[in-house]
Amino acid sequence: MVRKTFLPFAPPSIGEEEIAEVVDTLRSGWITTGPKTGRFEKAFKEYLGAPAALAVNSCTAALHLALAAAGIGEGDEVITTTMTFAASVNVIEHLRARPVLVDVEPDTLNLDPAQVEKKITGRTRAILPVHYAGHPVEMEPINELARANNLAVVEDAAHALPAGYRGKRVGSGDNPAAFSFYATKNLTTAEGGMLTGSEELLEKARVLSLHGMSRDAWKRYEKGGSWFYEVVSPGYKYNLTDIQAALGLHQLRKLERFQRRRREVVQAYSAAFAGNDALELPVERAGVEHAWHLYVLRLRPEALSIDRDAFIRELERSNIGTSVHFIPIHLHPYYRDRYRFSENDFPVAYENYRRMLSLPLSPGLAESDVSDVIEAVLQVVKRCRR
Numbered sequence: 001m002v003r004k005t006f007l008p009f010a011p012p013s014i015g016e017e018e019i020a021e022v023v024d025t026l027r028s029g030w031i032t033t034g035p036k037t038g039r040f041e042k043a044f045k046e047y048l049g050a051p052a053a054l055a056v057n058s059c060t061a062a063l064h065l066a067l068a069a070a071g072i073g074e075g076d077e078v079i080t081t082t083m084t085f086a087a088s089v090n091v092i093e094h095l096r097a098r099p100v101l102v103d104v105e106p107d108t109l110n111l112d113p114a115q116v117e118k119k120i121t122g123r124t125r126a127i128l129p130v131h132y133a134g135h136p137v138e139m140e141p142i143n144e145l146a147r148a149n150n151l152a153v154v155e156d157a158a159h160a161l162p163a164g165y166r167g168k169r170v171g172s173g174d175n176p177a178a179f180s181f182y183a184t185k186n187l188t189t190a191e192g193g194m195l196t197g198s199e200e201l202l203e204k205a206r207v208l209s210l211h212g213m214s215r216d217a218w219k220r221y222e223k224g225g226s227w228f229y230e231v232v233s234p235g236y237k238y239n240l241t242d243i244q245a246a247l248g249l250h251q252l253r254k255l256e257r258f259q260r261r262r263r264e265v266v267q268a269y270s271a272a273f274a275g276n277d278a279l280e281l282p283v284e285r286a287g288v289e290h291a292w293h294l295y296v297l298r299l300r301p302e303a304l305s306i307d308r309d310a311f312i313r314e315l316e317r318s319n320i321g322t323s324v325h326f327i328p329i330h331l332h333p334y335y336r337d338r339y340r341f342s343e344n345d346f347p348v349a350y351e352n353y354r355r356m357l358s359l360p361l362s363p364g365l366a367e368s369d370v371s372d373v374i375e376a377v378l379q380v381v382k383r384c385r386r
């Protein structure tokens with residue numbers, strides 16, 4: 001049985017609370033960065049137990065600010081994973097620094113700390129781990145390498161809300177961590193992001209996030225605020241609006257509920273696919289809390305007569321939307337040509353990329369949606385056995 005309507009891969013879960021709060025903002029006379037952004041920052045910081053939080057208009061902006069505030073610039077090397085979204089690496093290029101890519105671990109697809117160590121040179125200034133799919137990176141060896149070599153660590157936590165490593169929330173420490181509130185992410189403000197980290201670094205990032213204007217400029221349109229401001233560096237325009245923060249305030253309140261539902265869906269998928277020799281399931285290592293942003297299924301080509309691309313087309317014909325996370329960075333023309341990469345420079349990432357797909361995963365999935373996905377996947381496997 002093919003379901004009648006298309007099941008989108010990751011639609012947002014927006015309720016009446018979010019809608020009413022946005023309308024309230026529109027009627028309030030204050031629509032850009034203001035009191036709701038302040039409340040959202042405070043609530044987010046308290047939720048994670050982070051030292052400080054800065055709301056921005058994307059995770060990309062948060063990553064850019066964190067690297068800039070850490071002083072990364074021309075000629076510096078930043079080590080990161082090839083298995084990520086382009087934004088993690090583009091921001092390194094924006095600062096005229098050099099991204100140094102490493103391969104991933106075969107189970108979590110997170111960057112491999114042993115590979116990171118091998119790529120450290122005299123020019124290395126930072127490590128940028130990405131908590132892929134929401135599974136926390138093994139941070140202890142990364143932080144250890146950073147301490148020993150005097151490097152900054154900037155965490156791409158776009159998928160990692162909420163995730164935990166050794167009893168601590170990702171983004172609750174002094175490393176700057178960048179979160180995404182893009183439409184498909186675990187918490188959404190349509191577009192938006194948050195940078196958490198030490199108060200000292202975030203103070204610099206805050207100035208850079210609004211034209212490089214001195215702190216008090218934020219208040220310049222309030223009663224009692226001054227018209228006077230000074231530009232202390234050529235900053236960016238990365239502030240979040242109160243319209244977006246209005247969404248974030250309610251999404252944050254619902255996050256624990258969203259996560260319970262995500263976990264239920266993941267458990268249903270994994271129970272249904274376990275033991276199938278054509279499918280490799282995502283893992284959750286002991287001692288971590290997975291944010292389950294993505295459910296990445298890997299096909300076993302030796303058991304199937306079709307490849308991943310055809311598998312996705314078959315699911316689409318069954319009205320199931322999927323995606324692929326990610327086309328490794330070293331395959332994109334800009335990076336491939338600039339750094340002369342070939343496919344097999346990062347063999348684990350490449351081999352896994354060729355056989356991965358992300359199944360629908362969102363808190364709004366109904367029981368019938370989940371069983372439609374399971375049935376469609378198992379039907380394709382059965383039809384296309386080698």
Ligand SMILES: *Cc1c(COP(=O)(O)O)cnc(C)c1O
Pocket residue numbers: 057058059060061084085087088130156158159179180181182192193
């Ligand atoms: C979504 C995403 C980003 C970028 O987030 P934006 O908020 O859209 O800028 C960065 N890194 C990873 C791994 C992502 O998935």
